[in-house]
């Protein structure tokens with residue numbers, strides 16, 4: 075017997091229409107160089123509908139990819155809705171990627187138009203000639219005086235949107251693509267994750283729930299996580315689902331600016347990578363944080379000491395969440411269970427430091443990668459973490475590397491190594507993907523190694539991440555020199571300089587006799603890390619003040 079319920083498509087336009095009708099008096103606040111801009115939901119929704127009309131005016135095809143190269147602003151949130159609500163595909167571009175990767179991504183996704191914040195034009199304009207299909211560039215004036223290039227493709231956002239007619243939104247197929255976000259591959263170019271209307275709908279619902287982020291109508295939500303990272307952790311969608319106010323920091327991502335905004339705008343909910351919360355730690359006595367009820371940290375492990383420092387100062391620990399671009403991204407949250415109350419304070423802090431529980435909709439398992447044997451949930455056995463669910467990717471866009479990331483029975487291989495306790499709480503212990511995550515952004519070890527091994531004096535090079543107090547991890551290069559060859563640290567770093575972004579450059583070069591190998595002769599990063607367990611970064615290491 076079948077159920078007798080309607081076959082209702084899970085798409086974004088009805089969610090938008092509901093917010094427009096119900097929460098017209100709620101607000102989106104954007105910080106700018108000239109103070110904050112306030113927009114009611116009603117005005118924002120009207121602008122979003124005109125933005126939809128503008129995409130028609132520009133002649134963007136029915137499933138056209140629309141890029142954004144922008145900070146966290148109310149306009150960016152409008153794009154998050156206008157694009158998929160007209161059936162097109164939002165493609166958020168990571169402004170911190172280096173040139174070659176951005177060129178690849180824009181061309182691979184076939185972006186037809188890109189919306190760019192004016193303050194980002196100095197980076198963007200240099201890349202424009204490399205974009206093959208981009209027919210229009212819509213410049214969003216954010217008060218910066220960056221030069222707008224003399225190019226017929228340039229269009230002013232205000233003129234475009236003011237001149238456009240508002241449109242009715244509607245999408246009839248829940249499986250239609252709604253958004254794309256590229257993520258780093260261990261080797262080669264970034265890989266495209268494609269969210270559907272249905273996956274964003276279900277992820278948005280899950281994020282609202284107490285087993286997700288628990289966002290409510292009464293919240294004032296400040297996404298510190300960039301809107302171009304991993305579907306903004308759902309924070310461009312979920313507040314609109316629930317009618318929460320949104321407070322958007324614009325380009326002001328420094329800890330002081332975030333702290334001031336939390337205090338002046340009475341923010342109740344905020345989320346970002348641990349680097350941000352580390353940066354804000356010295357400011358906890360200097361601003362009024364009494365409005366905050368929840369701080370979420372993810373993207374990298376939230377150190378227990380950091381979370382505890384927040385709990386001691388503000389009375390709220392950092393809620394730890396884990397996920398990936400491929401998982402939309404919320405796949406587990408370290409929630410407290412009622413039985414935790416019986417635990418000692420130390421044990422409770424240990425619980426909170428775990429990556430936590432999958433919400434309804436996400437299933438996880440840990441397996442031996444080579445055999446696929448499933449391991450017990452005893453918090454001791456460790457294996458590759460695999461997940462599945464309706465907001466977990468099933469493949470990468472037009473990419474033959476998909477096969478290596480998915481099992482034959484349809485689970486995503488996360489590349490994270492975890493133990494799971496008897497209740498199902500995940501604890502990450504390692505990573506099998508050869509990447510270093512610095513301040514929330516990926517650095518490819520393999521890319522650095524290949525460049526280093528192209529130097530005539532280098533026989534072998536292995537790059538590993540080491541702990542860093544601000545950036546969480548920084549790369550160091552372990553180098554074996556050719557017999558009789560000489561090359562110093564500065565020479566090798568200078569050799570890398572023309573090829574990679576500044577923040578990718580290793581903080582140190584350690585000269586070793588041999589890179590440890592596995593039984594099949596591959597570099598054993600695990601053994602190398604063990605060998606360098608006592609290594610400490612030189613004082614003052616880390617060449618970059620700010621990422622990017």
Ligand code: AMP
Nearest residue numbers: 257304372373374375395396397398399
């Ligand atoms: P991305 O796709 O850039 O969001 O990166 C996803 C990866 O970041 C995961 O596979 C993990 O390796 C890492 N990651 C994300 N959240 C956490 C967390 N809470 N703790 C440890 N690592 C994390």
